[in-house]
Structure formats: structure tokens, C-alpha cells
Amino acid sequence: MNDVMTASQKADALEHRMMDDLQKAIAVKSRLFLLADGDFAMPNGAKLQSEHPGAKMLMGDDPRLPKMPDKPTLIDFFKLRFAPAMHLLQSARHAKVAGMPEKIVLACLLHDIGVLGFIRSDHGYWGAQMVEPYVDEEVTWAIRAHQALRFFPDEAAGYAYPDNYKQYFGEDYRPEPYIVAEYERARAHKWYGTARMICVHDLYSFDPDVHVELEEFTDIVGRNFRQPEEGLGFDNSPSAHMWRTLRQPTKYL
Ligand SMILES: [Fe+2]
Numbered sequence: 001m002n003d004v005m006t007a008s009q010k011a012d013a014l015e016h017r018m019m020d021d022l023q024k025a026i027a028v029k030s031r032l033f034l035l036a037d038g039d040f041a042m043p044n045g046a047k048l049q050s051e052h053p054g055a056k057m058l059m060g061d062d063p064r065l066p067k068m069p070d071k072p073t074l075i076d077f078f079k080l081r082f083a084p085a086m087h088l089l090q091s092a093r094h095a096k097v098a099g100m101p102e103k104i105v106l107a108c109l110l111h112d113i114g115v116l117g118f119i120r121s122d123h124g125y126w127g128a129q130m131v132e133p134y135v136d137e138e139v140t141w142a143i144r145a146h147q148a149l150r151f152f153p154d155e156a157a158g159y160a161y162p163d164n165y166k167q168y169f170g171e172d173y174r175p176e177p178y179i180v181a182e183y184e185r186a187r188a189h190k191w192y193g194t195a196r197m198i199c200v201h202d203l204y205s206f207d208p209d210v211h212v213e214l215e216e217f218t219d220i221v222g223r224n225f226r227q228p229e230e231g232l233g234f235d236n237s238p239s240a241h242m243w244r245t246l247r248q249p250t251k252y253l
């Protein structure tokens with residue numbers, strides 16, 4: 001590696017060296033990533049093997065990531081996959097300090113795990129689906145609804161349209177019709193207030209001076225998140241595959 005390489009070239013070179021050392025070929029970038037990069041040529045096994053003769057496709061743990069226990073808990077995922085997760089911890093702390101019930105503190109703690117675990121696009125829906133088998137129905141509903149509510153102010157509830165959204169998306173940004181429809185349904189729902197509290201305690205600017213430890217929420221998680229005995233990913237729940245993918249995101253198949 002030399003100084004004139006870009007960061008991305010260095011990362012690629014490191015990846016190639018690692019693959020040669022391990023004799024494992026890793027299809028590192030997902031189809032979603034490649035599409036976003038404008039690269040439509042998904043590398044297949046034959047191509048990877050021609051670049052790394054003798055290498056086998058990775059079918060297990062990615063050695064670049066921290067190893068997870070055999071029966072991982074939500075706390076393990078926070079530590080080993082979502083970390084540092086400061087946005088979630090700061091939001092949950094904000095809700096806790098405001099005296100919110102545990103259900104809402106938990107919803108704040110989990111509201112963006114779709115972003116941390118998978119992808120930004122439609123993250124409220126992804127995140128809600130991940131936790132659905134393990135939390136109160138109201139928590140799932142609220143995480144899903146925050147996707148839409150965040151774009152609509154409710155001054156009476158203490159939520160203004162975020163200033164940084166004007167910078168991020170432009171003054172003239174308007175949410176898509178499915179988000180507007182979701183908002184209208186949510187507005188009329190009995191759990192509207194719960195989802196709105198996620199927005200109220202969602203900290204839009206990361207505060208570098210506030211450090212929150214995950215341990216502050218261990219008890220709330222213990223009381224409100226039904227941790228499966230087999231470990232997340234191995235309990236045959238409707239979202240188990242999502243947790244397994246997060247555990248081994250670069251497995252070939
Ligand atoms: Fe969010």
C-alpha cells in the first residue's frame with residue numbers, strides 16, 4: 001500500500017490481502033451497496049475464485065467483525081454490531097430523564113436499529129420488523145410510525161420540524177405519498193402519542209459531551225425485551241433471519 005492510494009483503494013487492497021491470507025473469498029459488498037455505487041456487476045463465486053485462486057467462499061463469521069456469542073442477546077448486538085450507538089443511548093436517556101414510562105424508553109432505545117443494523121431507506125419499517133417478536137405491540141407500532149411522523153410537526157406535543165431536515169433535504173422537500181398516508185393513519189391511531197414521543201426524544205444533533213453507558217438500560221431491556229433462550233437469530237421467529245444476517249453479513253449465501 002502506498003500514500004497515493006485513496007482510502008477506498010486502500011480498503012480494497014487490505015481486503016484482497018486478507019482474502020489471500022485466509023484463503024476465503026468474501027463477496028464484501030451487498031447488491032444494495034453495489035447498486036447505490038452505480039456498479040451493476042455483482043461479483044460471483046467464479047470471478048472471486050479467479051481473483052483468489054484456491055480460496056473458498058466465506059460461509060461463516062467475517063473475521064473483520066467482533067465474534068458474537070453462540071446465543072447472542074440484544075445487549076450483545078448493541079455492543080458488537082450497533083456500537084457506539086450513541087444516538088440511541090442519548091435518545092433513550094433523554095426519554096428516561098423526562099420521566100417517560102419504560103415502554104417509551106425502550107422504543108427510543110430501539111427506534112433506529114434499522115439504520116444501525118441494515119439500511120437508512122425506510123429504516124422505521126426494518127427496525128420495527130426486527131424487534132416485533134420480542135417487544136410489546138405498541139413499541140413495534142411506534143417504531144414503525146416514527147418513520148412518517150418525523151416529517152410532520154406537532155407543536156402541541158413539543159415536536160417541531162427539525163431544522164437540520166431543512167438543510168439535509170431542502171426547504172421544499174415534501175414526503176412521498178405513502179409517508180403522508182402513513183402519517184394520516186398514525187394521527188388517528190390510539191398509539192399516536194407513543195410514536196410521537198420517539199420523535200420528541202429523538203436527538204437530532206449528536207451531543208459529544210453527553211456520554212451514556214448501555215448498562216444504564218440493562219434493567220429496562222431485561223423487563224421489556226423478551227430475549228429468546230436460543231439467542232437472537234436462532235429462535236425461528238419471523239425476524240430471526242435479520243439478526244442472523246447482522247451476525248454474519250458477508251456470508252456468501
Ligand atoms: Fe429514525
Ligand SMILES: [Fe+2]
Pocket residue numbers: 087091111112202203
Ligand atoms: Fe433517531
